[in-house]
Every structure is written in structure tokens, then in C-alpha cells.
Amino acid sequence: MNGSDSPRRADARRNREKLLAVALRALSQSDEDVPLDAIAKAAGVGIGTLYRHFPTREALVEAVYRNEVERLCGAVDNLLRDLPPDQALREWMKRFVDYVATKRGMSAALQSVVQADSGLFSETRGRMTDALKKLLDSGIGAGLIRPDVDPDDLLRAMRGAWLAADEQADHAGRLLDLLMDGLRYGAPGKA
Amino acid sequence: MNGSDSPRRADARRNREKLLAVALRALSQSDEDVPLDAIAKAAGVGIGTLYRHFPTREALVEAVYRNEVERLCGAVDNLLRDLPPDQALREWMKRFVDYVATKRGMSAALQSVVQADSGLFSETRGRMTDALKKLLDSGIGAGLIRPDVDPDDLLRAMRGAWLAADEQADHAGRLLDLLMDGLRYGAPGKA
DNA sequence: ATCTGAAGCGGAGGGCTCTCCGTTTCCTTC
DNA sequence: GAAGGAAACGGAGAGCCCTCCGCTTCAGAT
Numbered sequence: 001m002n003g004s005d006s007p008r009r010a011d012a013r014r015n016r017e018k019l020l021a022v023a024l025r026a027l028s029q030s031d032e033d034v035p036l037d038a039i040a041k042a043a044g045v046g047i048g049t050l051y052r053h054f055p056t057r058e059a060l061v062e063a064v065y066r067n068e069v070e071r072l073c074g075a076v077d078n079l080l081r082d083l084p085p086d087q088a089l090r091e092w093m094k095r096f097v098d099y100v101a102t103k104r105g106m107s108a109a110l111q112s113v114v115q116a117d118s119g120l121f122s123e124t125r126g127r128m129t130d131a132l133k134k135l136l137d138s139g140i141g142a143g144l145i146r147p148d149v150d151p152d153d154l155l156r157a158m159r160g161a162w163l164a165a166d167e168q169a170d171h172a173g174r175l176l177d178l179l180m181d182g183l184r185y186g187a188p189g190k191a
Numbered sequence: 192m193n194g195s196d197s198p199r200r201a202d203a204r205r206n207r208e209k210l211l212a213v214a215l216r217a218l219s220q221s222d223e224d225v226p227l228d229a230i231a232k233a234a235g236v237g238i239g240t241l242y243r244h245f246p247t248r249e250a251l252v253e254a255v256y257r258n259e260v261e262r263l264c265g266a267v268d269n270l271l272r273d274l275p276p277d278q279a280l281r282e283w284m285k286r287f288v289d290y291v292a293t294k295r296g297m298s299a300a301l302q303s304v305v306q307a308d309s310g311l312f313s314e315t316r317g318r319m320t321d322a323l324k325k326l327l328d329s330g331i332g333a334g335l336i337r338p339d340v341d342p343d344d345l346l347r348a349m350r351g352a353w354l355a356a357d358e359q360a361d362h363a364g365r366l367l368d369l370l371m372d373g374l375r376y377g378a379p380g381k382a
Numbered sequence: 383a384t385c386t387g388a389a390g391c392g393g394a395g396g397g398c399t400c401t402c403c404g405t406t407t408c409c410t411t412c
Numbered sequence: 413g414a415a416g417g418a419a420a421c422g423g424a425g426a427g428c429c430c431t432c433c434g435c436t437t438c439a440g441a442t
Contacts, residue, residue, distance in 0.1 A: 009408055012420060035398060037423095046422030051400065200438055203390060226428060228393095237392030242430065 007053075016053050018043045023064050027109050028102040036060070061109045062120060069124045072099055073131040085139035090180050092135055093158055097172045100162045129155055139183075146185050154183075198244075207244050209234045214255050218300050219293040227251070252300045253311060260315045263290055264322040276330035281371050283326055284349055288363045291353045320346055330374075337376050345374075 007013050022043040026034045036057060040050040054060035072095060079088035103110070113120060132151040139145030157179055164171040198204050213234040217225045227248065231241040245251035263286060270279040294301070304311060323342040330336030348370055356363030 007420085009419060011407065015421085033398090036400090037398075040422095047400080048402085048422055049420075052420075055400095057399090198390085200389060202437070206391085224428090227430090228428075231392095238430080239392050239432085240390075243390075246430095248429090 012053075015043070015045050015049055019045065019050055019053060019060075020064055020067050023060055024068065024102065027061065027064060027106045033108075057109075058113045061106065062113045065103070065106070065110065065113070065120070066124065068099055068103070069127055072096060073127050076131045076134050080135070080138055084144065085135065085142050086144040086180065086184065089135045089139055089145070089183070090176065092131070093161070093176050093179070094173070096158055097161055097176065100159075125155070136183075140185075143185055145183050149183055154179075203244075206234070206236050206240055210236065210241055210244060210251075211255055211258050214251055215259065215293065218252065218255060218297045224299075248300075249304045252297065253304045256294070256297070256301060256304070256311070257315065259290055259294070260318055263287060264318050267322045267325050271326070271329055275335065276326065276333050277335040277371065277375065280326045280330055280336070280374070281367065283322070284352070284367050284370070285364070287349055288352055288356050288367065291350075292356055316346070327374075331376075334376055336374050340374055345370075 007016060019039065023039050026039050026042065036050060037047045039060075040047045043050070050060070054063060072092075075095065076088075076092065079091055082088075083091060129151040132154055136145055136149055136151060136154070140147045158176075161172045161175040161179065164175050198207060210230065214230050217230050217233065227241060228238045230251075231238045234241070241251070245254060263283075266286065267279075267283065270282055273279075274282060320342040323345055327336055327340055327342060327345070331338045349367075352363045352366040352370065355366050
């Protein structure tokens with residue numbers, strides 16, 4: 001959103017990233033409220049530093065969330081470079097499910113953020129569908145993916161896989177395989 | 192809602208009422224967050240007592256709010272007993288504006304409550320329109336008020352008077368007088 | 383009147399949040 | 413490679429929230 005992702009000084013940037021990494025783990029693991037000084041200590045910085053980077057608890061949670069979305073969407077280009085489009089898509093969806101599993105742990109923390117900034121979700125969903133669209137288009141161009149898939153629909157389907165992942169971990173993988181089969185060029189029309 | 196308005200023991204009820212009265216003043220006056228122990232101290236009770244009656248800050252704010260609505264609406268019968276219906280209506284509307292002025296001071300505090308219990312407003316609005324309806328019907332029966340007034344419309348109009356009261360105190364009074372004139376039997380139709 | 387146990391009270395204490403400012407670290411400039 | 417100033421750091425400390433439990437008070441029973 002703003003340039004706050006990259007503070008000027010190197011130590012500041014390092015600290016910021018360390019805090020985000022630690023906060024992601026802390027917020028994902030426990031459903032109770034994690035004390036902010038615990039996060040600061042785990043990141044090896046003073047509490048004052050945490051508060052300078054993230055003035056409120058919500059700011060921290062939101063930053064963690066945005067950061068994860070960004071990493072996920074930013075991985076698209078690398079995946080497309082290293083893998084055939086269909087495998088890239090498959091891998092990306094897998095990462096999504098993994099990611100979203102951690103988001104589940106954060107859901108309590110996210111609650112409060114949504115109230116503070118209700119635009120957050122629609123915004124990140126835009127980023128997600130953009131990423132999906134890029135993957136799909138690439139697959140379509142290569143003749144590997146059928147051309148009539150709506151990124152939004154696919155995102156919804158992936159949310160289904162996420163729900164399945166909650167019940168048993170390997171269900172999600174199988175669901176994604178199923179999804180991939182349906183997406184491939186030559187599969188019967190979806191309507 | 193529940194019987195929590197009237198605890199069994201006399202001391203408990205006394206404390207509860209004292210807390211509500213003090214909290215109303217405290218929350219109305221300052222827009223910053225009032226420490227709960229300050230309220231407890233001002234009410235002459237321990238902080239533990241406050242927390243027993245109102246387990247959270249929101250519970251306290253909500254109780255204050257409900258209590259005021261209740262007092263306002265509960266005054267209707269007395270007003271109708273002591274005054275002619277049109278004057279009762281006028282007086283009641285005046286009290287509404289006074290009351291709502293204090294509510295304005297509480298608005299910051301109410302913010303958080305609305306999130307926790309979004310049914311609160313529609314519920315109290317129902318109480319308000321009921322009260323208004325009673326006053327109107329009484330006036331209509333006495334031939335003092337025109338029969339085609341919708342309580343809901345009137346409530347909205349009163350909210351207008353409230354806004355006016357914000358800018359200058361006596362504006363509200365004049366607006367209410369105007370409103371009363373319009374409501375009287377024999378005034379031209381509103382459409 | 384007295385007794386009794388249940389209801390209610392108070393406030394110390396522990397944990398968390400957030401601010402504030404003296405100290406440290408970085409980057410730029412020369 | 414040294415100096416200077418800005419940026420960032422750390423953590424003590426003050427304030428607030430809320431829990432917990434020993435003590436007090438009330439109200440019905442005798």
C-alpha cells in the first residue's frame with residue numbers, strides 16, 4: 001500500500017521482517033491472545049521497536065496478513081518460470097491451502113482487523129484473483145488449461161479445499177488434484 | 192431483557208444503580224476513555240463490584256444506554272397522567288433531546304457496543320416508537336393531534352432536532368415547537 | 383433475637399499495553 | 413576513515429484491565 005514495507009535503514013528493515021516472521025508463527029499457533037512483548041522478545045527486539053513498526057496490534061496483524069498474501073502472489077512469476085503452467089498452477093494452489101491453514105489460526109486476530117479496515121479483504125481478494133488469472137492465462141496459452149475458467153470461481157473452489165483441509169490434511173491434496181483434472185484442456189465443459 | 196436489572200439483595204441493587212448513575216455522567220462528559228476504576232471509586236464501590244455487575248466495559252455502556260431509554264420511555268405514563276396529551280408529547284420530546292445530548296457524549300463508548308451486539312439499536316428504537324405511539328394515540332383520542340402521523344417519521348424528525356441542538360441549544364426547542372404545531376389537529380396535511 | 387449460609391463486597395496483585403527518552407547504530411559527506 | 417546528524421533501538425515505568433479469594437452483609441428460618 002505505502003512504502004512502509006521498506007524502511008530506509010537496513011537494521012529497521014531486518015527488524016521489521018523478523019517481527020513479521022515471528023508474529024506469523026505466534027499468531028498462527030495459539031488461538032489465545034499472544035502478548036506483544038512475547039513477540040518482541042522472540043524476535044530479539046525491544047517492545048519499543050515493535051510499537052514503532054506496528055503502532056497497534058491490528059496494524060501488526062494486518063501487516064502479517066498482507067505480507068503472506070504478497071508472498072503467495074509474488075511467487076507466481078517464479079513458479080511460471082520454473083514449471084510448466086499446469087504444474088505451476090497446481091503448486092500455487094497447494095501453497096494457498098497451506099497458507100490458508102495458518103490464516104485459520106490467525107482468524108481470531110483477524111476479526112478485530114476487519115472491523116478496523118473492512119476494505120482489507122476485498123483488496124487482498126483482488127490480488128489473489130489477479131495471481132490466479134495470470135496462472136490460468138499462461139496455462140490456456142499453452143493449451144493445457146481450458147479457456148472458460150473464471151478465476152473467481154476457482155478461488156471459491158479452493159476455499160472448499162481449504163475447508164476440507166481442516167478435517168483431514170490429505171483431503172485437501174486430493175481435492176486439488178480433482179480440481180486440476182477439471183481444469184485441464186479437454187475436460188468436459190463445466191456447465 | 193433479563194432480570195439483571197433487579198438483583199436479589201438490596202445492597203447489590205443500590206450499588207448497581209449508583210454505578211449506572213456515575214457511569215452515565217462519566218461517559219457523557221469526557222470523550223476519552225474513562226478508567227473503570229475511576230467509575231468504581233466515584234460510585235464508592237470496589238472495582239470487583241463493578242466487574243461483578245458489568246463483566247466488561249461494553250456491558251456497562253450497554254446497561255447505561257438501556258437504562259436511559261427505559262427511563263425515558265417509562266416516563267410516558269406519568270406525563271400522560273399529569274399533563275394534557277399534547278403538552279405531554281412536547282415535554283417528552285424535550286426530554287428526548289436532552290437525553291440524546293448525553294448520548295452524544297457516549298457515542299465513542301457506544302461504538303464498541305454496537306459491534307458486540309448489533310441488535311441493540313433496533314431493539315431500543317422499537318421501545319422508542321412504542322412510547323411515541325402511546326403519546327400520539329392519546330393526543331389523537333383527545334382530538335389534539337392529527338391522526339395521520341407515523342411514529343417512525345416523528346422519531347426521525349426528532350433526530351433532526353437533536354442535530355440542531357448540537358449547533359445551538361435553543362434551536363432544538365424552537366424546532367420542537369415547530370414540530371408540535373405541525374402535529375396539532377387542524378394543521379394542513381403533511382403530504 | 384439469633385443464627386446461618388448464600389450473596390455480595392473490596393482491593394491487592396499480576397499481566398498486558400503503550401509511551402517516553404537516553405543510548406546506539408547506521409548512512410552520508412568530506 | 414572520521415565526523416556528524418538522523419534514524420532507530422531498548423526497556424523501564426505508569427496506567428489500565430481483570431481475576432481471585434478472604435471478609436462482610438443481607439435475608440430468611442427458627
